[in-house]
Each structure stands twice: as structure tokens, then as C-alpha cells.
Amino acid sequence: MPAFLRLLILLLLPTLTWAQSLPLPSGQTQVLPGPYMEVWEDPSGQAEFSEVRALPDSAWQAINRRDASFGYGGSTYWLRLDVHNPHHRAPGWMLVIGNPLLDQLDAYGLDGTRVYRAGDQRPFNWRWIEHRQLVLPLNLEAGEQLRIWLRMQTAGSANLSATVMTHDTFDHEEQRSLLLQGLFFGALIAMLIYNLSIYCITRDRNYLWYSLFVASFTLYQFIQLGFALQWLWPNAxxxxxxxxxxSSALATLFGIHFTYGVLELDKAASPYRWVARVLQGCSWLVMGMALIGPYTPALIGSFVLVIACAVAAFVITLLRWRDGYAAARLFALGWFVLITASLASILTGTGLLPYSLLSLHAQQVGGLIEMTVFSIALAARIRHAQEAEHQAQAKLIEQERRLRNEQAKHLQLQTQISESLEQRVQERTATLQDTLQQLSNANLRLAELNRRDGLTGLFNRQTLSEELARACARGERSRQPLAILMMDLDHFKQVNDRYGHLAGDACLRHAAQRIQQRLRSSDLLARFGGEEFVALLDSTDLTGALDLAEQLREDLSRNPCHYQQQSIALSLSIGLHAGVPHDPGCGEHWLELADRALYRAKAGGRNQVVSYEANALDGA
Structure with missing residues (x-):
């Protein structure tokens, strides 16, 4: 073979090797890596990574579908994925695994020799990123290529449901997801409180069973979506x-009790009661299996129980509707929605239905619709009770009118007596009120003095910390930028040594006045300590902060302090940090960043302005 041809093959070999690699997205685009993955099944689950890495390409099978779903087989699955960065920059990406209930997930090749180990059967703090889902960071430079191996082992549904997106897209999607999940759980909690309140008032057990059903269903969803492992029991x-x-069987049990009572099955034919008792016994059996038995049979049993109970309740509701029970039509609609949603969720876990946003949240949407319908049906019971009590209320209203007339006469007499008493009380309390007002004014003046620095009249450090915490909370809620300027008078010790400490105090007051004149009324200026000042600027971005800092520095340089016929030149070094707060408690951290920038300004020769962002770039 000619040498030129060998050289050409060597040059083309990397391109051929990575021809099927996944190009990482940019912008708001999200990519499902399933079609780019290859899978190797390990039934024994004993294969080591070194063995899997050495497998020939012929041992791997292409997945060629949107989600990597393998049902409830119980095998260990190794997935191989090649990715590359075709862009001229490296924004950073996230590989998000949409199944929080995977027992174990190991990732090799992400960060040198480090192995990502996570899953709901491993402590939550093992995860690289603190998130309810399994999130893997991907950091590839421009043009870089990477091969990733994933080891997936679980006793439940072996469904990867992965998505690749940029950091910014992940943050955006996470905010939207948390908003929707907050609305979902908020609606469930509102239903729980509403119906529990009605039970406390009416003592109708149907509202109690429904409240317990909503509470257990809420817990079930909290577990299924990964919130429980993150917030309730990260190590259990x-x-x-x-x-x-x-939790699934518990919600089913309370749903059976609720249906039994609200459809008045105790007054219906005996087959209805027999079916209800059998389903109750199955619910207790599944809960016992969950606590003491193997996980997979208990999981499959809970799915079968949900479908069986939903179908039975739907059929019984239709039969009760046919028998003339008018309220049953709403319950039939609710059970039909729950059946459809539960089937979609279970079939997605088995791999028979493809993973999608709709199938992922089908049970949530269906459960919320079902519970809303049930709440409406229960509310109808209150309306009927109100109509039955309407006549009695009319009689009570008439009696109340008579009592009000009598009370009006008594009130008139009491008014005359109270007027004479009030006149005496007002005379005696006038002096006391005046004294209290003077004491209150004195306390206000004392509180204001405690917030101020005695020398400069500026706010002190304690006030700065309080206002900074409020400003960060406001910025985080309103998404408005915030800037912090850390200022230090250059060579101030020399001023004290040369002109005396009284002159130094005059220079501090002079600097405080010059800086305060340049700030807005909404800004806050505080003496941080010694010759250091801190300015807190609301609604100010990095550009505005840099511009103001330069004005402050130039103004102080042009206007020396005049003390006892002496002109004392002063200069100012300023470090700043600006941006939109993402954490309401970030104040002290931002002060530290501004202080780092100030250190760089002083180290660079003083009398200059340095922002923390510019500092970070210089360090890189």
C-alpha cells in the first residue's frame, strides 16, 4: 500500500470512528440521545467496566428509538454514547436522566478516571449535581469528542429517558418544571385542606377518606418525581x-374507602360490598409485600392493583348511575380519566409506549383531573345540604331581626353611658399619650443613631448586612441587577502619620460626603471599617457600576480634603461585583467577591477600578 494512502487512512480514521456521534446542541435546543446510543445487556450484572470497554463493536446493538427503555427484565444494561462539540465555543451541557427511580446508574468517561455513581439506591449526596433527577455534566471544548459508558441496573422500569441540553436551557427548563410541579402539588394541598376542613365541620367520613386519598396520592407523586429522596429521606x-x-397501595386503599362511602355501597346489593372487600384485602397484601417482600413483585402488584381498582370503580359507578344514583356520572368521568392516565404511565415504564412529556406526566394530569371532578361531586353534597337548611335559616333570620331591634335599644343606652366615661378617660390619658409619644420619638432617634457610623454619619456595617440581605432578596424576586462597590482610601495610614488622626478623620468625612453626593437617593453608602466604604446600588448592571465607580474615583482625585489650611490629596481604589442575584442569601458572598476585586485593584497599583468579572478573566 502506498505511503500516501496509509497517511490518508490515518487522517480519516477519527472521522470514521465518530461518524455516529451525537452533536451537542446549542441555544434552547434539546436532543434525545436514544437513537445515538448502543446497548449491551448483562443478565448477570457482574461485568466490570474494563471488560465492557474491551467488547468488540459487534457486541453492541443500536437502540434506534427516542428513549432507551427495556421494561422490567431485571438485567443490567450498558449503554455507549459518543458525543462531540461541533461549535466554536463550549457553553457546557447537561445529560438529564428523566427516571428518578433508577436504582443504580454509573457513568464512565465524563471526567478522567472519576466515576459518576448515583441512583435512588445510593445516598443522595453521591450525586455530582444536587437534583431530584440524575443529572450528568458534559464539558467539551470546541471540536472535542468524548465517549461515555452508562451502566443502568434497577429492579423497576429500566427506562433511561435521557435528554441533552445546555446549562442555560437546563436552568430555564428547571424553573418551568418547578413552577408546574409547584402548581400541581399546590392544587393537591389546596384540595386536601379544603376537604379536611369540611370534614372537621360536617364530620362526614367521606371527606376524611377523600382527604387521606389526596394526601397519599400526593406522597406517591412526591416519591415518583424524586422529591422525596432529595428532601425527606436522602439516606433511607x-x-x-x-x-x-x-404509597401507591395506600392511596388505592383510601380510594376504595372513599368510593364505598360516596356511592353508598353499604345500601347497595351485596356483590358491590364483596368486590370492595376483596380489593381492600389486595391493597393490604400489596402494602405487606412492599414492606417485607421483594421489590419487583410488590411493584408489579401495585400497578395491577391500581388498574384493577380503577376499572372496578368505573364499572360500579356506571352501574350505580344506571340504578338512579345521579351523582355517579361525575365519579364515572373521574375514574375513566384515572384509568387512561395510569395505563399510559405503566405502558411507558414497560417500553410499550414511547417516552414523551405527555406520557411522563400522564398520571399527574389524570390524577389532578380526577381529584378535581371528585371535589366538584363532593361540593354538590354541600349544595343539597344548604337547600335543605334554607327554610330553617329563613326562620332564624326573622328571629335575628327581632333581636337586633332589641339590641339597638340597649346599644343606645350604652352609648350614652360610654360617652360620659370616654370623656373622663380622654382627659386622664392625654398626659400619658404625650409622654409615650416623647418616649417613642426618643427611641426612634436612638435606633437611627445605632444604625449610623458616629464619625461619618454613614450607615454602619450591621445596617449594611441587613440592607444587603433585603436587596439580594428583592433582586432575586424581581430579576433586577444589583451592584456592590467596595472602596478603600489609598495610603490612608500615611495620611494619619503625616497630618495626624484628626486630619485623617476629616479626610474620612470628606470622602464620605464626596461619594454620597454622587449616589442616588435609593442607593446605600456604609462605612465598612477603617478607611473602607461600601456602596449598594439597586437596579444597576455591571456597565453602570463601572461608570459610577470611575466617576467616584476621578471626583475624589480632583477634590482634595482641606484641613487647617492644608490640602490633602486622596485617591480611591474600588472593587465591584454586579449581576442578578440567584440566591436571596448571597449578600456576604458578593461582598467577598467585591473585596477580591478591591484586592486586585490595590495590588495593581491603586487608584483604579476593578470588577470581579474582569479579575476572573485575568486569572484565567
Whole structure:
């Protein structure tokens, strides 16, 4: 073979090797990596990474579908994915695994020799990113290529449901997801409180069973979406695994009690009661399996129980509607929605239905619709009770009118007596009120003095900390920028040594006045300590902060301090940090960043302005 041809093959070999690699997205685009993945099944689950890495390409099978779903087989699955960065920049990406209930997920090749190990059967603090889902960071430079191996092992649904997106897209999607999840759980909690309140008033057990049904369904969803492992029991792995089928069976049990009572099955034919008792016994059996038995049978049993109960309730509701029970039509609609949503969720877990946003949240949407319909049906019971009590209320209103007339006469007499008493009280309390007002004014003046620096009249450090915390909270809520200027008088010790400490105090007051004149009324200026000042600027971005800082520095340089016929030249070094706060408690951290920038300004020769962002770029 000619040498030229060998050289050409060597040059083209990387391109051929990575021809099927996944190009990482940019902007708001999201990519499903499923079609780019290859899978190798390990039934024993004993293969090591070194063995899997050495497998020939012929051992790997292409997935060629949107989601990597393999059902409830129980095998260990190794997935291989090649990615590359075709862009001229590296914004950073996230590989988001949309199945929080995976027992174990290992990722190799992300960060040198480090192995990402996570899953709901591993402590939550093992995760690289603190998130309810399994999130893997991808950091590739421009043109860089990377091969990733994923080891997926779970006793539940082996469904990867992965998505690749940029950091910015992930943050945007996370905010939207948390908003929707907050609305969902907020609606459930509102239903729970509403119906529990009605039970406390009416003592109708149907509202109690419905409240328990809503509470257990809320817990079930909290577990399924990964919030429970993150916030409730991050290290209770055994309980977390059994809690999923247990909470499902518990919600089903309360749903049976609720249906039994609201459809008045105790007054219906005996087959209805027989079916209800059998389903109740199955619910207790599944809960027992979840607590003491193997996980997979308990999980499958909980799914079968949900479908069986929903179908039975739907059929019984239709039969009760046919028997003339008018309220049953609403319950039939609710159970039909729940059946459809539960089937979609279960079939997605088995891989029979493709993963999508609709199938992922089908049970949430269906459950919310079902509970809304049930709440409407229960509310109808209150309306009927109100109509039954309408006549009695009319009689009570008439009696109340008579009582009001009598009370009016008594009130008139009491008014005359109270007027004479009030006149005496007002005379005696006038002196006391005047004294209290003087004391209040004195307390206000004292409180204001405690917030101020005695030398410069500026706010002190304690006031700065309080106002900074409020400003960060406001900025985080309104998404408005905030800027912090850390200012230090250059060579101030020399001023004290040369002109005396009284002259130094005059220079501090002079600098405070010059800086305060340049700030807006909404800005805050505080003496941080010694010759250091801090300015807190609301609604100010980096550009505005830099411009103001330069004005302050130039103004102080042009206007020396005049003390006892002496002109004392002063200069100012300024470090600043600006941006939109993402954490309401970021104040002290931002002060530290501005202080770092100030240190760089002083180290660079003083009498200059340095922002923290510019500092970070210089360090790179």
C-alpha cells in the first residue's frame, strides 16, 4: 500500500470512528440521545467496566428509538454514547436522566478516571449535581469528542429517558418544571385542606377518606418525581425503595374507602360490598409485600392493583348511575380519566409506549383531573345540604331581626353611658399619650443613631448586612441587577502619620460626603471599617457600576480634603461585583467577591477600578 494512502487512512480514521456521534446542541435546543446510543445487556450484572470497554463493536446493538427503555427484565444494561462539540465555543451541557427511580446508574468517561455513581439506591449526596433527577455534566471544548459508558441496573422500569441540553436551557427548563410541579402539588394541598376542613365541620367520613386519598396520592407523586429522596429521606434507601409501591397501595386503599362511602355501597346489593372487600384485602397484601417482600413483585402488584381498582370503580359507578344514583356520572368521568392516565404511565415504564412529556406526566394530569371532578361531586353534597337548611335559616333570620331591634335599644343606652366615661378617660390619658409619644420619638432617634457610623454619619456595617440581605432578596424576586462597590482610601495610614488622626478623620468625612453626593437617593453608602466604604446600588448592571465607580474615583482625585489650611490629596481604589442575584442569601458572598476585586485593584497599583468579572478573566 502506498505511503500516501496509509497517511490518508490515518487522517480519516477519527472521522470514521465518530461518524455516529451525537452533536451537542446549542441555544434552547434539546436532543434525545436514544437513537445515538448502543446497548449491551448483562443478565448477570457482574461485568466490570474494563471488560465492557474491551467488547468488540459487534457486541453492541443500536437502540434506534427516542428513549432507551427495556421494561422490567431485571438485567443490567450498558449503554455507549459518543458525543462531540461541533461549535466554536463550549457553553457546557447537561445529560438529564428523566427516571428518578433508577436504582443504580454509573457513568464512565465524563471526567478522567472519576466515576459518576448515583441512583435512588445510593445516598443522595453521591450525586455530582444536587437534583431530584440524575443529572450528568458534559464539558467539551470546541471540536472535542468524548465517549461515555452508562451502566443502568434497577429492579423497576429500566427506562433511561435521557435528554441533552445546555446549562442555560437546563436552568430555564428547571424553573418551568418547578413552577408546574409547584402548581400541581399546590392544587393537591389546596384540595386536601379544603376537604379536611369540611370534614372537621360536617364530620362526614367521606371527606376524611377523600382527604387521606389526596394526601397519599400526593406522597406517591412526591416519591415518583424524586422529591422525596432529595428532601425527606436522602439516606433511607431501603425505605425509599419500598415506599413507592407502599404509597401507591395506600392511596388505592383510601380510594376504595372513599368510593364505598360516596356511592353508598353499604345500601347497595351485596356483590358491590364483596368486590370492595376483596380489593381492600389486595391493597393490604400489596402494602405487606412492599414492606417485607421483594421489590419487583410488590411493584408489579401495585400497578395491577391500581388498574384493577380503577376499572372496578368505573364499572360500579356506571352501574350505580344506571340504578338512579345521579351523582355517579361525575365519579364515572373521574375514574375513566384515572384509568387512561395510569395505563399510559405503566405502558411507558414497560417500553410499550414511547417516552414523551405527555406520557411522563400522564398520571399527574389524570390524577389532578380526577381529584378535581371528585371535589366538584363532593361540593354538590354541600349544595343539597344548604337547600335543605334554607327554610330553617329563613326562620332564624326573622328571629335575628327581632333581636337586633332589641339590641339597638340597649346599644343606645350604652352609648350614652360610654360617652360620659370616654370623656373622663380622654382627659386622664392625654398626659400619658404625650409622654409615650416623647418616649417613642426618643427611641426612634436612638435606633437611627445605632444604625449610623458616629464619625461619618454613614450607615454602619450591621445596617449594611441587613440592607444587603433585603436587596439580594428583592433582586432575586424581581430579576433586577444589583451592584456592590467596595472602596478603600489609598495610603490612608500615611495620611494619619503625616497630618495626624484628626486630619485623617476629616479626610474620612470628606470622602464620605464626596461619594454620597454622587449616589442616588435609593442607593446605600456604609462605612465598612477603617478607611473602607461600601456602596449598594439597586437596579444597576455591571456597565453602570463601572461608570459610577470611575466617576467616584476621578471626583475624589480632583477634590482634595482641606484641613487647617492644608490640602490633602486622596485617591480611591474600588472593587465591584454586579449581576442578578440567584440566591436571596448571597449578600456576604458578593461582598467577598467585591473585596477580591478591591484586592486586585490595590495590588495593581491603586487608584483604579476593578470588577470581579474582569479579575476572573485575568486569572484565567
Amino acid at each position: 434507601l431501603t425505605w425509599h425503595q419500598m415506599s413507592f409501591p407502599f
